Amino acid sequence: MAASPPYRQLEEEFRRLHAFRGALATLRWDAAVMMPRGSAEVRGEQLAALETECHAILTSPKVSRLIDRSQANSQGLEDWQLANLREMRRQRDHALAMPNALVARLAKASARAEVQWTEARRTQNFADFAPHLAEVVALTRDRAALLGQHLGLAPYDALVDEFSPGVLTADIDGMFKVLGRRLPMLIRESIELQAVKPSLPITGKFAASKQKALCVEAMKALGFPFDRGRLDESEHPFTEGMAGDLRVTTRFEPNEPFTGLLGALHETGHAMYDLGLPAEWRDQPVGRNRGMALEESQSLLIEMMVVHSRPFLTFLKPLLDKHLGVSGPEWEVENLYRHLTRVHRSSLRADADELTYQAHIMLRFELEQSLLGGDLKAADLPAAWNAAAERRLGLAPANDLEGCLQDIHWAVGQFGYFPAHVLGGLIAIQLWEKLRGDQETLDEELARGDFTGLFAWLRQHVHGVGAKMTVQDLIKEATGRPLSAAPALRYFEAKYLEPR
């Protein structure tokens, strides 16, 4: 039995939606990478018009009618079509909870706040940014309340659900508890262990053009398609677009090459996920990524498990030499590995290691709940941030650039996003444990820059699944076990408490 005409029509509506979202991706990339600063107002109007249109498609009576009629005739649908219909309904339900006017106001406010965030970083003046953040927070609070009401969730849970479908604040709290019990000891012990044999410092001056050439060669080796993608610079690394037109950015530090490289390769992890999504479903909801937590697992897997490994560094060493002209004992594989896996307390999330990273997320998890709850005013964020950093990380940021101005996410209205990072890390570790068991020659492959086996496994078990299953089912299917913090504890212990 073939798919019913209403279902076919639904696919057509979502194809149109996909094209608008692709246009939005390019406009957002342009805003962050190319757009002159004074054009934020005009761009805000364009983004708002497009987001309003996307919202109008999802909430149209026509789409709801087509969903009902497809549901009634669902016996003719195949597996993927059924899953697609479920994802269409899910997107519709999320959208129905949000009135058009609020969507448009948030889009405009975010566009303005994004520009002011960039400006505030330049002038190091948080006060100019605060009212714009406050506006985004107030509108997000309205959004969360409406969303929660509609989905039967607490406001903050409703935001978390957007990024990590089906995950609740309580689930995250549970994971945090298991991790939190062991982490302080792990951090302390690993710092002590590493102090015995410290890594040699990495110093020098590295021109952005040379760092970029290094990134491009490493990205090509991983399989990033430069005929359908770009690497550029922006204030904060990100990936926009989709398979067919992938836009990755990073930012370069002149004094060391790893900020730029790790940013680019982290984002390449995102891009490779997008690239591996089921091509025949690429313009349908079931062919898109399975939410932020899984997205983040794919970038963390590349950055933390692949790139921060001795085999990968063996492959990287000659590239560093070629592009940066570096040599000497500090550039030997073992020293690079020690340098990159060094546990240290830093104010910047982007500079954090895997262990202290958890503290960075907990801090944000706590502060964004306070901002949205109204206990914390945007203007008071710097003081609250600094106090929380002191408490969670054991150090206060030197300035707001290293404190509350370090992330772009809140400026653009991404609340409920940060917990997806923790979850992403746990997913990455559990997948990695299984992947290494399945692929016995992985280390040798990575050492010679052969990533085909790695991505073949990820495509089969993760990328190619798209949004066909829930995150939980996907993990169970891929690893044979439900998602838990246990693999993470094993992984951290083996990696950071190894005898040196």
Add this chain to the structure above:
Amino acid sequence: MAASPPYRQLEEEFRRLHAFRGALATLRWDAAVMMPRGSAEVRGEQLAALETECHAILTSPKVSRLIDRSQANSQGLEDWQLANLREMRRQRDHALAMPNALVARLAKASARAEVQWTEARRTQNFADFAPHLAEVVALTRDRAALLGQHLGLAPYDALVDEFSPGVLTADIDGMFKVLGRRLPMLIRESIELQAVKPSLPITGKFAASKQKALCVEAMKALGFPFDRGRLDESEHPFTEGMAGDLRVTTRFEPNEPFTGLLGALHETGHAMYDLGLPAEWRDQPVGRNRGMALEESQSLLIEMMVVHSRPFLTFLKPLLDKHLGVSGPEWEVENLYRHLTRVHRSSLRADADELTYQAHIMLRFELEQSLLGGDLKAADLPAAWNAAAERRLGLAPANDLEGCLQDIHWAVGQFGYFPAHVLGGLIAIQLWEKLRGDQETLDEELARGDFTGLFAWLRQHVHGVGAKMTVQDLIKEATGRPLSAAPALRYFEAKYLEPR
């Protein structure tokens, strides 16, 4: 009496349309300047979805109903609102003639053809581009027939009307006749005159980065707002966007600095027109430019009348010195003037002077009518082009890069566009004659790089009028006389037959 609610609603619909068009502008700019080559297919889908949406707004029963009701209540509307309503109706009428499916197919075909045009220029292989051009021509032929049928015009007249509202092929023919009678003699005599005192050749190597810095300083002097605009490189100079986010491009030749500079300043003429449009109407039809012919008059006025003048070159000389480090007799004002106003026969329209330019346009005017009429197949274009160039210009292009691959316009479906260039030139000259009469100290102002008087006049008489009047009324209002070829004959004679 205040504007009626239906009229207010109409403005809201056109505001949305304006935002989508702005998004389209950025996506087109990106496609030409930033997009990786392999992403054309995906971009084509996005452009098609957006153009379809624009078309859907204009052709919606809702907009037609609102136009009828605003019309019925028009006694409460002020001048500008009435003109806006007339322009809304005009856009609606044009759109109603075009079915959605054809709009989408043309958008996709053009996106593909644009990429293939760029590729064909790189590989110098017209044959690979021909089928893509043929597809665009076939779809444009359908478009012209439908449009003509709807507007009661011959198919080609209907296309001309899009770029030069209210102008017919017969009007253009009339102008050509007057000009054509005198031109051959003018060209011959000016070449003879100039041969007596030839200009010294301009030679050297000029890095793109230095040429760009020169362009930026000259553009800034003219008033181009770099906080709301950019200058980039592309295969062919163009301007996209609008006041608030203006994207100008040019292309640099390493062996001489004037291709890049004149391209950038020509486009700056377009940009300054956009910038001077009535700000309070910027997102409404009446606040947009008055068609291509007038657009082109503003770029030609800057390029041909301002930049190709001794006073401007007096201002430019120290900038050339500063950015390119050039000096010597060939860089003196009088030699630069002779160099730039030299009449010569060239295969490239972009390199043509004001006089031979007319022949370039006549050639295109003739060939595009043959392509659309079906007398000429896309695959046979190179031979037909070369023959026409031989006949009209007295020389055959060395290759397709200097022949039928030199312009992007046909690839992106711009037929009926070229005649707007002739008309634009005539308008520019007639405005320039009046402007110089009104502004007695203009030469001294230009010589010291002061363009405020120039643009004040243009804003008052041209830019600020938006689309409130027809081109004919605007010219009559600004110059006191109807548009004719007479000022052009006076201007050409004074400029090119001056005793040297």
